[in-house]
Amino acid sequence: MAITKYLGTETEFGISVVGRPDFNPVLASSLVVNAYAAEGRHGTRWDYEEENPLRDARGFTQPGAAETAPEEDVGLANSILTNGARFYVDHAHPEYSSPECSNPRDAVIWDKAGERILEVAAARAARSLPVGDPDSPSRVVITKNNTDGKGAAYGMHENYIVDRALPFGELTRQLIPYFVSRQVLVGSGRIGNEYGLSDVPYQISQRADFFEVEVGLETTLKRPIINTRDEPHADPERYRRLHVIVGDANMIEVCTYLKLGATALVLAMAEDRALPPPPTLAEPVRAIHAVSHDVSCTRTVTLEDGRELRAVDLQWHYLEHARKYAEEGRAPEWADDVLATWERLLTAIEDDPLSLDGVVDWVTKYQVLRRYVERDGLDWESSKLKLIDVQYHDVRQDKGLYNRLAAAGRVEQIVTEEEIAHAVHNPPSDTRAYFRGRCLEKYREQVAAAGWDALIFDVGAETLQRVPMMEPGRGGADMTAELIDRSDTAEELLAALRR
Amino acid sequence: MSDGGQVRKNRPKQDEETQEETAEGTESVDTSDVDDLLDEIDEVLEENAEEFVKNYVQKGGQ
Numbered sequence: 001m002a003i004t005k006y007l008g009t010e011t012e013f014g015i016s017v018v019g020r021p022d023f024n025p026v027l028a029s030s031l032v033v034n035a036y037a038a039e040g041r042h043g044t045r046w047d048y049e050e051e052n053p054l055r056d057a058r059g060f061t062q063p064g065a066a067e068t069a070p071e072e073d074v075g076l077a078n079s080i081l082t083n084g085a086r087f088y089v090d091h092a093h094p095e096y097s098s099p100e101c102s103n104p105r106d107a108v109i110w111d112k113a114g115e116r117i118l119e120v121a122a123a124r125a126a127r128s129l130p131v132g133d134p135d136s137p138s139r140v141v142i143t144k145n146n147t148d149g150k151g152a153a154y155g156m157h158e159n160y161i162v163d164r165a166l167p168f169g170e171l172t173r174q175l176i177p178y179f180v181s182r183q184v185l186v187g188s189g190r191i192g193n194e195y196g197l198s199d200v201p202y203q204i205s206q207r208a209d210f211f212e213v214e215v216g217l218e219t220t221l222k223r224p225i226i227n228t229r230d231e232p233h234a235d236p237e238r239y240r241r242l243h244v245i246v247g248d249a250n251m252i253e254v255c256t257y258l259k260l261g262a263t264a265l266v267l268a269m270a271e272d273r274a275l276p277p278p279p280t281l282a283e284p285v286r287a288i289h290a291v292s293h294d295v296s297c298t299r300t301v302t303l304e305d306g307r308e309l310r311a312v313d314l315q316w317h318y319l320e321h322a323r324k325y326a327e328e329g330r331a332p333e334w335a336d337d338v339l340a341t342w343e344r345l346l347t348a349i350e351d352d353p354l355s356l357d358g359v360v361d362w363v364t365k366y367q368v369l370r371r372y373v374e375r376d377g378l379d380w381e382s383s384k385l386k387l388i389d390v391q392y393h394d395v396r397q398d399k400g401l402y403n404r405l406a407a408a409g410r411v412e413q414i415v416t417e418e419e420i421a422h423a424v425h426n427p428p429s430d431t432r433a434y435f436r437g438r439c440l441e442k443y444r445e446q447v448a449a450a451g452w453d454a455l456i457f458d459v460g461a462e463t464l465q466r467v468p469m470m471e472p473g474r475g476g477a478d479m480t481a482e483l484i485d486r487s488d489t490a491e492e493l494l495a496a497l498r499r
Numbered sequence: 500m501s502d503g504g505q506v507r508k509n510r511p512k513q514d515e516e517t518q519e520e521t522a523e524g525t526e527s528v529d530t531s532d533v534d535d536l537l538d539e540i541d542e543v544l545e546e547n548a549e550e551f552v553k554n555y556v557q558k559g560g561q
Contacts (some may be wrong), residue, residue: 025557149555154557398543404543
């Protein structure tokens with residue numbers, strides 16, 4: 001039986017100081033993060049004890065890899081929020097890492113909460129900027145996208161808890177054809193490409209062009225389709241955390257939902273050995289570019305056995321098996337709804353991709369751009385189209401184009417604004433994020449440091465007291481709500497925990 | 500590969516249901532008045548597109 005797929009997203013947001021193009025992006029990101037955290041509270045230190053981004057899932061630790069060690073980032077803005085998320089500066093971007101969720105719909109809610117947090121933080125940060133020209137004061141624009149269209153890429157990563165008993169090689173073989181093809185359903189779309197191809201004015205994925213190898217540890221150079229970082233942030237004997245770096249950040253809730261739900265199902269099937277040998281691609285890196293470059297979604301890619309299949313055929317392979325898996329009663333209870341969405345979108349992409357206007361990000365943005373091309377006779381190189389490509393992802397609810405489309409009822413939504421507003425301040429109730437969030441809310445002064453798998457309390461004793469949380473599913477409201485409710489101080493809480 | 504047949508797409512058994520669902524999904528999304536939409540977008544777009552795009556330069560991340 002597959003283990004519960006605790007999951008979440010981490011997003012590096014684009015940041016731009018309008019009116020001050022020379023403004024240092026690391027400093028701007030720090031201002032944004034600190035502006036949100038500065039509600040009269042002192043910061044809680046991040047606990048790096050269990051962090052090791054150079055540990056490789058293939059069983060070794062990479063010497064001298066070109067990855068920033070976390071210590072170098074210490075001192076940059078870094079906060080832990082009452083909703084259980086981490087909000088910090090990473091690689092010159094503000095990054096929001098959602099709390100651990102137990103199902104894909106919750107993960108959508110806490111992912112959206114991240115957009116709202118960035119919106120508030122950027123507005124507050126703008127007030128701390130030098131005024132400059134009083135007629136057009138500097139502003140901070142935050143975008144939930146993955147490329148500036150000028151050669152830079154930054155990530156939206158998905159995290160899934162996976163059973164360590166599943167060999168990593170098997171995981172890799174099953175996932176590569178799935179990741180190469182899923183972009184037709186959940187890509188965010190972008191103008192242009194990284195290869196100077198004049199016949200690709202618009203493509204399906206923001207990220208695809210930046211992937212150069214099949215498997216590897218790097219995340220900023222020679223990006224791999226399968227990232228091997230092995231930092232479980234949980235009991236390392238039992239779990240892996242699969243760190244998926246190949247996806248796009250989505251604005252449309254349906255896309256985030258399907259991206260997370262379908263991937264979690266593929267992982268569960270792999271754990272349960274419910275998948276046959278995969279449709280192995282002859283050249284996965286070439287295929288991920290080719291699929292992204294074909295907005296008609298009809299081009300084929302070559303398999304190792306010589307067959308030619310479309311991205312939709314590869315997706316049908318996984319969907320068919322997922323359906324069977326659910327029919328056999330082996331899938332989680334949320335699977336039926338994910339399967340229905342998967343099937344609906346896949347059927348539509350196969351029949352007429354453009355029919356998914358308002359449902360899939362790359363199609364929705366593409367349709368807006370095409371209408372401008374048609375009405376105003378614009379060229380795909382025009383600044384106005386490039387601006388629309390960026391501003392679609394602007395997190396401001398009054399200026400972001402996705403947000404305007406949503407407000408006008410032109411986009412399908414699956415969660416409510418009330419749920420999102422609640423998630424800005426509160427953790428999910430059924431994972432260890434509940435304990436983290438509630439403790440920060442109630443005992444912040446006594447939380448010396450926090451990490452994904454531990455909280456460290458300073459209650460004035462000789463030594464700090466570490467509360468390990470090695471099981472992502474333990475520490476929810478069922479176990480700790482009553483305990484926290486009746487403990488007025490951290491001392492009382494720790495005493496109760498010891499009993 | 501022995502599972503070759505499974506890669507081929509089986510038309511879903513619940514085809515009618517799916518079609519209905521698709522129709523509903525599309526109905527709830529209003530994409531008719533395209534001119535209004537573009538006018539509305541024009542109102543909120545950053546004023547100087549060329550300047551904004553020129554200055555929109557990000558550092559590489561993960």
